[in-house]
Amino acid sequence: MSSADVILVINMCVAGLLAAAFMTIAVHGVGRAAARWLAFGYVLGIVYCVIEFSIPAFANARPPVVAAFAVFLAATIAFNGGLARKYDVTPPWVPMLLFLVFATVAVYFVQDLPRQSLVRMMAYQLPYAAMQFVGLAIVWSSRQRRGWLDTILMAVLAASAVQFASKPFIAGALGGWGANPQSYLQSSYALVSQSLGTVFALALALLILAVLVRDVLAEATSRSETDMLSQLLNRGGFERHAKLALRDATRQGVPVALVIADLDHFKGINDSFGHASGDRVIEIFAAFLHDAAADHHVAGRIGGEEFAIILPGTNLAAARLFAEGTRSAFGALPIEGLPADHRCSASFGVAELHAGEYFSDLLRRADDALYLAKGSGRNCVRVSTGLTVVRQPATKAGHTDWSKSV
Numbered sequence: 502m503s504s505a506d507v508i509l510v511i512n513m514c515v516a517g518l519l520a521a522a523f524m525t526i527a528v529h530g531v532g533r534a535a536a537r538w539l540a541f542g543y544v545l546g547i548v549y550c551v552i553e554f555s556i557p558a559f560a561n562a563r564p565p566v567v568a569a570f571a572v573f574l575a576a577t578i579a580f581n582g583g584l585a586r587k588y589d590v591t592p593p594w595v596p597m598l599l600f601l602v603f604a605t606v607a608v609y610f611v612q613d614l615p616r617q618s619l620v621r622m623m624a625y626q627l628p629y630a631a632m633q634f635v636g637l638a639i640v641w642s643s644r645q646r647r648g649w650l651d652t653i654l655m656a657v658l659a660a661s662a663v664q665f666a667s668k669p670f671i672a673g674a675l676g677g678w679g680a681n682p683q684s685y686l687q688s689s690y691a692l693v694s695q696s697l698g699t700v701f702a703l704a705l706a707l708l709i710l711a712v713l714v715r716d717v718l719a720e721a722t723s724r725s726e727t728d729m730l731s732q733l734l735n736r737g738g739f740e741r742h743a744k745l746a747l748r749d750a751t752r753q754g755v756p757v758a759l760v761i762a763d764l765d766h767f768k769g770i771n772d773s774f775g776h777a778s779g780d781r782v783i784e785i786f787a788a789f790l791h792d793a794a795a796d797h798h799v800a801g802r803i804g805g806e807e808f809a810i811i812l813p814g815t816n817l818a819a820a821r822l823f824a825e826g827t828r829s830a831f832g833a834l835p836i837e838g839l840p841a842d843h844r845c846s847a848s849f850g851v852a853e854l855h856a857g858e859y860f861s862d863l864l865r866r867a868d869d870a871l872y873l874a875k876g877s878g879r880n881c882v883r884v885s886t887g888l889t890v891v892r893q894p895a896t897k898a899g900h901t902d903w904s905k906s907v
Contacts, residue, residue: 515702516543519540519706520547523537523583535584552565552568562681567612574605577629581635588639590643597635600631630663633659640655640658658705660701664701668697672694675689733800735802736803746797747860747863756815757812758811758820759851760812761864762810762824764846770845782836797813798811817852817884821884824851846879850883851883871883
């Protein structure tokens, strides 16, 4: 058995282990559709290795050679399908399958060219390189936010494409790829080619596994930080994300405000109409906050009927308008499960981060403003300005009250 034979056996074993790993994820983990396609791709890799081993047994090597090419190219297409599923991109199935047919037909006919013809060798390797570039384009075109793992994956896909495109020249430098297909595995080129295949197959698989594991951990973190009823962040999740938002806003030199809201007379709703109606009120108010929030805002349910939202890039006046708009819209909405003429309301406290303050300081001042709003008859907005809490225009009375309270 030649060295290339040994590497091919290793490739087959590696492909089997990777197929099993992705199949396990497909059954139990996040990104199941992606993992299924990736597992299928590595199963095709095993089939490719088996066909390569069988070529010396054929007097006419054209059928197994063309079959091996088609199976390996199909494996790269399945891999791209997995990437597309992972990165939420529509898989370009029709172009890839048409390319598979065209490339396979081309490889069938180039068998009539001289064995060491550059055109013949290019017909084998360039389709593989093209599919690696397609995979890179899939990751690049994803709307998901790319991290450093995704960037490395794109770099490795590009490097893999380059190594496929360079293989005809490597073969020429090493004296060709065997006098005939049956002697391919005895050539020095086969050892180099199969070794490169092992390196890139492992690198790509490990990167994809790392990306999938990252997603599993992100989902677990998201679940642990999400309030199931409101689908907003729970208190722990809100505080963690709020502190990160404050840190980023401080670095960028932009204002950041905090709005705290408390549903008015919530206990009375539960007592009078039942907990199911109370839950519905929480869901509707949470939906209001979610829909009103921009992508960079951080909203959470920080207590039974208490909510908060961090507004990076928003000053005190704009945050007050945000709170007023939410209060007004929510107060006019009929709630399913409550009498048709019954309306719910909420009280709001608003504060803007000052230089040198921590999140706890901002939270305390917004909470003080909320306390004042509840003490002022509820269904209103109060604003904290440093050591003072400013009364905004009263909503129930028909006049404006700008008095201050320390």
